[in-house]
Amino acid sequence: GAVVSQHPSWVICKSGTSVKIECRSLDFQATTMFWYRQFPKQSLMLMATSNEGSKATYEQGVEKDKFLINHASLTLSTLTVTSAHPEDSSFYICSAPGVSYNSPLHFGNGTRLTVT
């Protein structure tokens, strides 16, 4: 079945550095990728939607300059957390639509980011 590969699965970085998270669709083309953030014991909140060949759409309250999203190809979308701070520590999950509109979304396994 369709798989979204997300890397890294966990990362620890120092405050002020940048971290890049990659999501790849392995056996299908993902023209769209949804990026969610999940704080401990909370739900998944949509941060932004990336679209291949165009600018990402950010949800209200999400800083575009801090969370840089690039959809470089039909199989790769990246989220870069720039100048990370401890409050950016969270679980980030990507998901891509299936082949048809009726298909369920395919989720990556998530990235646990800890900023020290």
Place this chain on the structure above:
Amino acid sequence: AQTVTQSQPEMSVQEAETVTLSCTYDTSESDYYLFWYKQPPSRQMILVIRQEAYKQQNATENRFSVNFQKAAKSFSLKISDSQLGDAAMYFCAYRSAYAGNMLTFGGGTRLMVKP
């Protein structure tokens, strides 16, 4: 904008018993999809069951079934013959049939299964 509400932060069930998780949603749309996702400690999102709003028949997947009440905007999940492996966070989610494929999630219910 659509909202999804799960009023039970935590639920507990005895192994082999049945438990029902509640979910309500608010939308002005007539066509949409509803989902239940399971998130175990690994934090992987696992699709449990889905329901198309235009279908009157409640979806079932083995031990999992839903009670979809469109007029009441209610979408509960029933887990029969609960197993220890069912222990996880469960999220109810909404997806519009008109615009975009993104999911709007409820706050989640933590299900504990007692042996």
